[in-house]
Amino acid sequence: MQTINQDLANQAPVNTSLSIIPPLFQQVCVIGLGLIGASLAQAIRDNHLSKRLVAVDRHLPSIEEAIAQGLLDAGSAVLSDVVSGSDLIVIAVPVQAAQAVFSDIKAAMDNGQLATDCIITDVCSTKVNIIEAAQAVFTSLPVGLVPAHPIAGAENSGYHARRSNLFVNHSVIICELPTTRVSAINKLRQLWEAVGATVMPMAAAHHDSILAHTSHLPHLLAFNLVEQLASHNDNLDMFRYAAGGFRDFTRIAASDPKMWHDIFFANQSAIVSALDEYSVYLQDIRQLIIDKDSTALMGLLGRAQAARRHFGHMLASTPYTDTSAMSASYNITPSNTVIGTIAIPGDKSISHRSIMLGSLATGVTHVTGFLEGEDALATLQAFRDMGVTIEGPDKGRLTIHGVGMNGLKPSKTPLYMGNSGTSMRLLAGILAAQKFDSVLTGDTSLNKRPMERVASPLREMGAVIQSTGHNGTSPLSITGRDNVGKPLHGIDYDMPVASAQIKSCLLLAGLWAEGTTTVTQPEISRDHTERMLSAFGYPVTVDGNRISIEGGGTLTGGDIAVPADISSAAFFMVAAAISQGSELTLTQVGINPTRTGIIDILKLMNADITLSNETYVGGEPVADITIRSSNLVGIEIPEALVPLAIDEFPVLFIAASCAQGRTVLTGAKELRVKESDRIAVMADGLQTLGVDCTVTEDGLIIEGQGSNSQSDEVNNSQPVFGGGHIVSHHDHRIAMSFAVASLRASKQITIEGVETVNTSFPGFAELASQIGMNIEVNKGVDNSIDNA
Template sequence: MLFEQVCIIGLGLIGASLAQAIRDRQLVGRLVAVDRHAPSIEAAIADDVIDAGSDSLFDVVAGSDCIIVAVPVKTVGAVFKDIEQTMRQGLIEEDGIISDVSSTKLNVVEAAKEVFKQLPSGFVPAHPIAGAEQSGYNARRSNLFVNHSLIICELKTTDPEAIDKMANLWEGVGATIMKMGVEHHDAVLAYTSHLPHLLAFNLVEQLASHDDNMDIFRYAAGGFRDFTRIAASDPVMWHDIFIANKPALINALDEYSKYLSELRSLIVNEDSTQLLGLLGRAQSARKHFGHMLTSTPYTKKLTDPSNTDNSMATSNQASSAYIITPSTTINGSMTVPGDKSISHRSIMFGSLAEGVTKVTGFLEGEDALATLQAFRDMGVTIEGPENGEVTIHGVGINGLKPSKTPLYMGNSGTTMRLLSGILAAQPFDSVLTGDASLSKRPMERVAKPLREMGATLQTTGERGTAPISITGSDKRGSKLQGITYDMPVASAQVKSCLLLAGLWAEGKTTVIQPEISRDHTERMLSAFGYDVEVEGNKISVVGGGQLTACDIAVPADISSAAFFMVAAAIAKDSEITITKVGMNPTRTGVIDILKLMNADITISNETFVGGEPVADITIKSSQLKGIQIPEELVPLAIDEFPVLFIAASCAEGQTLLTGAKELRVKESDRIAVMADGLTQLGVDCTVTEDGIIIEGKGGNNSEAVFGGAEIYSHHDHRIAMSFSVASLRASDTIKIEGVETVNTSFPGFAELCNRLGMNIEVKSV
């Protein structure tokens, strides 16, 4: 039992729901209640919700080691006086726990100080973020607090053990505990709860005062009903809350009035671009923060009919798994999603350009959507995406505005590293953050050369990871300076970061790469009218130029196509054609490697789209052979190696990969994770410092290579998709856990696989 006896003062919706939840879960030894409404006490006793009750605290409080005050905020002070008297009379201990459920906290703390003079060590101000339009004892719900937040306002005078006990009680009824200061609580609730209720009451009053009010309410659309639903709440309660939280609410109301005035001006002046930007940012911000708070991907809808929470965060992300029954053959013609690298850059360059950029074929995956959201947060008006189409109203090279919150990159290392280059040159401060996986990846590889250019960046921890804090030029007092940087490792992300920073730097910025890496940034700079100097492995830009808007057609992503290229090669009697795939020569290493392994690949319908070469790729069942992969091809296929390891396992003979340290710092250590999975599936492999040795089990496509196993993908999308391909040569079921991140690069992957002949079942776990 958490407590010997709990006394709840007030059996309205919150107090009665808490009593019912405690009773149902048998969390305390004895439960008593106080309420001036005699029928509520009588009903609670008859329903066996409480053991005893009265309209007087003095009748039932004796022996209580926890008192929870659940009365209107205006009457909390009077209740505290009664509690103080019971202490003096010895009915309860002075170090017993006293808590409340009020939605304002400053006034509650002040009332406690006035009554007790010195705040009791057991005083724990609390506030459950839950409620309903109905009120009173009969509106109670035992599950009212399940998956809802409970805010505890920690005070220096409170015994930490008392806080822990109250947290345990609320967790016992299903709540999630949050902690914050008293003043911060009142300010936050003024914006998120009190102001919306005030506006709902006001709007209903405004419309009810019209002469044609009957028609107004008769023909009110769903939006009106949804917004004004909360105006059905208890007016006395909200009157007390508005007065109690007056300072914070007035601040919120003044700020709202300012925004409303600006919105009125946009409509009066028919400023279509700015109006569209405001509406688009508001729409995306609601989705964006909802996904952040619930750790759900952008491609997962934030809907859960069983959840009655009124907040944005109404869905909890569960990990997903693939359950794959072996199949042996796939056939068909297909398209894969747009190129992720080009999708990222189209948003960045379009935002920084003068004019309007229209993008088609945009990848509506997690990573690219994180980039889009970041630029919306910095004031760029972006329409879409819808069916792969995005319209970007560029703000010019110096038009970005500071985000009011840290920029969230999700799982996208490309976004974080490239955006670091852009933001290092801005006059304002920025903070870049990401999910748990991204926060483990090295960021000093871009921070170090940016510091050489004069930027001020702070990475986190000894390993130099996210979050990244960037100090703007207005504070550091200097612009970036162009440098010549000799890259220790070929990396398109590092190269692009420095070239982007170079757009604002004084003088020339030159990047020298040890091997050729993907050149999408150089190509897109040229497409947007910015001069780029390319001399072999040396790329240079001179700062101070402008970008001019243009239309971008994003080709299909060769990294996504690679899974189906390998699938067709290792499967029996299979043939797949993948249309309009990007054939950038810095990205086609996977084709070169598969051809060296004796894969049957045909390239057709070659053309150019938006400055990028594209073609159709046809691949048939092949008798693959093991090879030593040429190191010069490694940077050109760095993202495709996980699925190439599957091909190597199905080849005849040994495959040796060297010079691939970069694979160890991707979303996971892809060499180690793939090696673990291959071993579980029965393939012999040896991990080396910069690569792997895989012992192929034969090129006969009719024989199984892999057994069955449960594979953990470490939430790495390419690991998950690669082991899905392995099922085509498996003898038993393969289960892959942690596949929800597949949406970062390939929404609809499982559905497309099944259409071609595979058998993938997606389950939440």
């Protein structure tokens, strides 16, 4: 065979590619040219990671073809024919054949063909038996042994199914043994990263247990289900009418039976344990169906559905909704007029609180108008993770089966808040009072935002809570009361800044605290928590800026109607005010007096705004808001209004740019610690579009470029902004604000990083286009992780 290989090697095309970076290895020997072995060989060749590449496989046609195609320099059915001088050996054979391969490797070492410190790795699906096989052959494990497992595959197998990109964006698990040279581990890590994989360490026994649940058990079930259906007398009809779910689930039963036969025996203990656990769950769901326990079954199905999507985003630290896994941008062609009557999505703040209090209530809570945006979905998932059955969302409707004040269960994983600061800060108050330990984490952006502003006063109440890093950011680790040994106690807290999130966090913690919890705020902030607590039957005392609550009460479920979000409506209010000949009516928008700063400020700027059909929905005041084109004027924004419009300032900066004269904002430091530093980011964007503005320590000065006409006639036809490329820093309000600016732009505006618009306003671009704006959404590459 060796002579045949040499002849074929002489005929093979010469690889004249020159690599600037020296190859990692002198010679790699791949044992087994199936899908994984051949794909790794191809990736090594394509990335110039080894000077020579040889292989061993009993199927000689694969060897001969690989040499003829220039993939291999030599190959054989016998290891000793080609292995001499190899500094990396990759074992890519079925797990049951590994011990025989180790025997061949040891023989090559004994006869001097291989160095005793040669790196030896594998790609098998089990790890404990690989280590045991090596131990049986070598007695003392080789210093170059690095067990590994690439989590990758394809429906087809064999040499011809190879793909050099098979491992790109896939994980490779490496078992770092104490007997292995560190340099060998590092070099193998370099190899896998060079072919596009992400390397992660894991103990061998833990690997086998995890894979038993996530890979081996699904394959076993797929094989078994196909066997079950094939054994039926009416099997032909069963397969003829099998739907997509059956085809998708059983696709993996087309895998190589010999390989899976070996895996099932090699990982016997872990697979049997996984089967036993699965049997318990199967019996439970069987009983739920027999008992027709609708609530429990919906809870199980709902948690499973949400978890299927949730864990991929959590592990990737990406925003929560499907489209948020995409990088996206807006390309906006200037338009001049917006007209129509539209409904704005539900209020995000109220949506958050409806889930939280509904989950903690006794009885069932029905929610309508729920905002199905990323942030609120993160809160919903967190409570599902803590054992709450929640049906929906279905067109804004939720049914929450409350578990009572002491019914939450510990989550088996960190609670993932996506990009939602509200979720994290309010949940910190609830979790600080629970019996169990918990961890709160979020995406990359959220994990940079300050959390000591809630952690510090919670500690004054007796909470044991640890933030991360010098700046006190998340993840937050919260110790349960069972481990602390005593409940929280009420405090009298003077807030340094007016913040509804801090206030709400402490009031929610106060539900379980001994005594009275009182929060005094320097200015009025959003009072949705106080209103909703009252709606759930929990008494709250409000005395000016002092809000107090007694611990130990209960919440009672009921009906919650979520009004339209005034923060989302703000974008369209400004859009109509700054554009020519425009008139918009926004229906049933929440006009809670702690949220109407946007209306008050726009009116001070001379905006034409009227309210009609005023009423109450679920304890919250609502109204239809009509806005017409206006000659806006610059103002000094009263600091008392700042907390009442804190989220709306990005779009108010657009209004100020279109106003006549100077607008001055002070007392708005809070804007610097939102999803981005909204003062700095907005200033950069305004300057990019040609607006003169000055950043101050706690605000912004904007030189408006509106018309100086003294006529009563509205003149919003002249462009204020040029065109340009805006970087939103993945801040949803920044992105939507500059989209509004296009109504007074002279050229196209491109806004980068708009995928997070789904955090607060799903469907924004479509609704904007419906009333006359020209927004084209460009979605980039999907960066999400599928951990099925």
